[in-house]
Amino acid sequence: MIELKHVDKIYGKGDGAVHALKDVCVTIRDGKFTAILGKSGSGKSTLMNMIGGLDSPTAGEVWSDGKLLGALNKNQLAAYRNRTTGFVFQSFYLEPTFTVLDNVAMPLIIAGMKRKEREARAVELLEKLGLADKIHKRASELSGGQKQRVSIARALVHGPSVVLADEPTGNLDSQSGREVMELLKRVADEGKAVVLVTHNIADAKYAEDVIFLRDGVAEMRGPIAESENLYGE
Amino acid sequence: MKIADAFRISIHTMRHNAGRTALTALIVAIVSTLVMFLMTLGTAFSQNASNAGRTYFASTGASYFLDAYSGSDDERYRVTPEEYHAFRTIAEKYADVCGDDTVDCYNTLTLFSGDFNSFDRLDENDGWGFRPSALYGKSFSSVASDIRVREGRIWTPEDRDGDAIFFPRRLQRAVEQIGYHLEVGDEVLLLDLERDKIVKTFTVAGILEDTESFTDHYRSAISCFIGSDTLCALVENGYGTLDWISMEFRPPLGNYDYPALFDRMQAFVEEVNAAMRQETFDGSPALGALYDLIIGRSVRFQCGYVTAMQVIDILSGIVIAVFFLLALLVLLLSVGSVANSVVISIDKNKKFFGMMKAVGLDAKGIRALVCIELLLIVLAGVFAGMVLLFLLKPLAYQIISSLFGYLLGSFMTYTATVSVPLWLPAATVAFFLVLTLLFSLGSIRKIAAQDVMATLSEVT
Known part of the structure; x- marks a missing residue:
């Protein structure tokens, strides 16, 4: 379980300071699909970065499975990211010159796992995600949807307790987007906590818990009804 | 991350940036050739000077002499019988490096x-x-x-x-x-x-x-x-009066342990001088005090060969230092471009480093990747430099041979040799690495310490 207690995040100083998060108190439950929903600039990516240990709050606390992230140093945070979290980015952040296999196995390479073991794990996952025929292809040779699936495989390969997906469908066509969302739903159904950052209500409807963000202020709520439009548009 | 994986990733990155890698390695190759050539000349000079000294010693031996103060007929400057007895006692202790002594009474x-x-x-x-x-x-x-x-x-x-x-x-x-x-x-x-x-x-x-x-x-x-x-x-x-004690020493025939023999000769000279009274000055007390301060002991007993070899040692040290400084200057002038290449490489790989950080690579891992890539480029460059140096070796031989022919030609027959010291390539690699890392330290520290999001946000 990840808990954010009275988290504030302010970028910059003085008159130019931007208050990205204001007294945010939210809980990410284990094994649940949680969406962080909000318009562009509402602070949702900032919130995800706090949860993933990519960024630190200006005030407040982030707790992950009883660990206070603010008390960890940079190396401990790197280890936290390597063991506990998996990231899926909008722009994939795959290394284009590496093979799909190497990209997926990267968290395991960093963890120092033996080559045979890590490759077996990555291959198994890629087969499960329908990418068996792409294993030895370079990441640059894949379509957007395939890249995002590879990215999801990389986020899952080391068995993290939480997968953080930042606008994973943002660069995909609607068909690929749907496939990716189905995949993330499956991951949640298999018992992992999935945190989806999105501005897309349709994507957020996959989630069991929703954190709605408006101008840095968070509101926790249950699933979004099929016909509901939170933006009121 | 295992070191083998770090090497694999670095090699992959280098292959992906083959053009820049090759250009950097070429710069390293040219510079390391020049650096190693200069150091080869310096060490060859030193080695040949030392070898020539040994050759001279093997053929002529050495002579020791204990002099009265030169240019003085004053009684108090003569070798005293006590000093002569002390000399004899020490000479018996150093019989292995002593010949027959002759005491002159002019x-x-x-x-x-x-x-x-x-x-x-x-x-x-x-x-x-x-x-x-x-x-x-x-x-x-x-x-x-x-x-x-x-x-x-x-x-x-x-x-x-x-x-x-x-x-x-x-x-x-x-x-x-x-x-x-x-x-x-x-x-x-x-x-x-x-x-x-x-x-x-x-x-x-x-x-x-x-x-x-x-x-x-x-x-x-x-x-x-x-x-x-x-x-x-x-x-x-x-x-x-005893005016002059001299001694001719010839090295033993056949093989002998030259360094040990030389050390003994040096020790013999030092011990005899320690037993002699120190030279005094008739003139200015200030000059005498200065002499005491700088020399502070007798230098009346001398071995021409030992003194010459000590001078050669000092000269060799100076020559090596001059060549080392020249080599260092060449390195410093060129290392900027290699460091620049490292900085460009870091910049080009920012997205990759950001991704690696996001999936858990720590600052140490980032530094290791940058250093390994640099190490591999420098190793490749220095290896190429060694090949070039091998081609230039005849030129080094020509220079050293001509120099020693000119210096010793009328004095003794000596055949110069030139060899590349085994430590030279390793030292060149080490210097290249250290200097380049120093020059690019800012960029390496920045990329290693930067937050993940800051790194990724800098990617264009």
Whole structure:
């Protein structure tokens, strides 16, 4: 379980300071699909970065499975990211010159796992995600949807307790987007906590818990009804 | 991350950036060739200077000398009998690096001087002299001579403190001219002309061939030889002075441990000097104080070879230092472009590093990736540099050979050699790495310490 207690995040100083998060108190439950929903600039990516240990709050606390992230140093945070979290980015952040296999196995390479073991794990996952025929292809040779699936495989390969997906469908066509969302739903159904950052209500409807963000202020709520439009548009 | 994986990732990155990698490696190759060439010249000079010294030593040996203060006739500057005894004691301890010693006694003892009908005519120099006892009371022209001590070759232990005297053949011929044939067994008297007395009676123990004796060409004096202890006893009684002690040493035939032998020679010189009185100055006390401050010990006992090799050592050190500074200058001038390449590489790989950080790579891992890539480029460059150096080796040989031919040509036969020290490529790699890392430290530290999101946000 990840808990954010009275988290504030302010970028910059003085008159130019931007208050990205204001007294945010939210809980990410284990094994649940949680969406962080909000318009562009509402602070949702900032919130995800706090949860993933990519960024630190200006005030407040982030707790992950009883660990206070603010008390960890940079190396401990790197280890936290390597063991506990998996990231899926909008722009994939795959290394284009590496093979799909190497990209997926990267968290395991960093963890120092033996080559045979890590490759077996990555291959198994890629087969499960329908990418068996792409294993030895370079990441640059894949379509957007395939890249995002590879990215999801990389986020899952080391068995993290939480997968953080930042606008994973943002660069995909609607068909690929749907496939990716189905995949993330499956991951949640298999018992992992999935945190989806999105501005897309349709994507957020996959989630069991929703954190709605408006101008840095968070509101926790249950699933979004099929016909509901939170933006009121 | 395992080190093998770090290497694999770095090699992959290098292959992906083949053009930039090759260009950087080419710069490293050219610079390392120049650096290693300069250092090869410097070390070859040093090595050949040392080898030439050894060759000279092997063929001619070395000579030691304990001098009275040069240019001074002042009694207080002479070698004292105590100093000579100390020298002898130390020489016995260092017998393995000692030859026969010769003690010279200039301007003091004169054979057959002046008018010997009476003692009333003083010798020009000190007023005492030798003459065969058979000629005592007869008149003849003076024949000047020096007395010297020559140890270890023809003397028995008894001779050192005995009454034996050895005459050189030429002195025998000189005596012939005044009508006396000097032979082994004849008595020779040491006369104190000033005090009208016979100081000591010697027995002619042998006639030395001309090649075995000495002639002081400056005074045209011919030497004869008495035992060292005898001479010292004479000196202690006020007859004559010890002016010069010298010793020729030849290295043993066959193989010998040169460094150990040289160390012993050096130690011998130092120990003898420690037992000698320190040189003093007649003149300015300030100059004397300065001398004490800088030198602070006797330097009267010297071995020409040891001194020369010490000077060669200093010169070699200077030459190597000059070549090292030149090599360092070349490195410093060029390392900027290599460091620039590292900075560009870091910049180009920012997205990759950001991704690696996001999936858990820590600062140490980032630094390792950058350093390994640099190490591989430098290794490739220096390896290529070694190939180029191998091609340039004949040129280095030509330079060193010509230099030593010019320096030693008329003096001795010496064949120069040039070899590349084994440590040189490793040292070049180390210097390249350290300097490049120093030059690009800012960028490496920044990328390693930067937050993940900050790194990723800088990617365009």
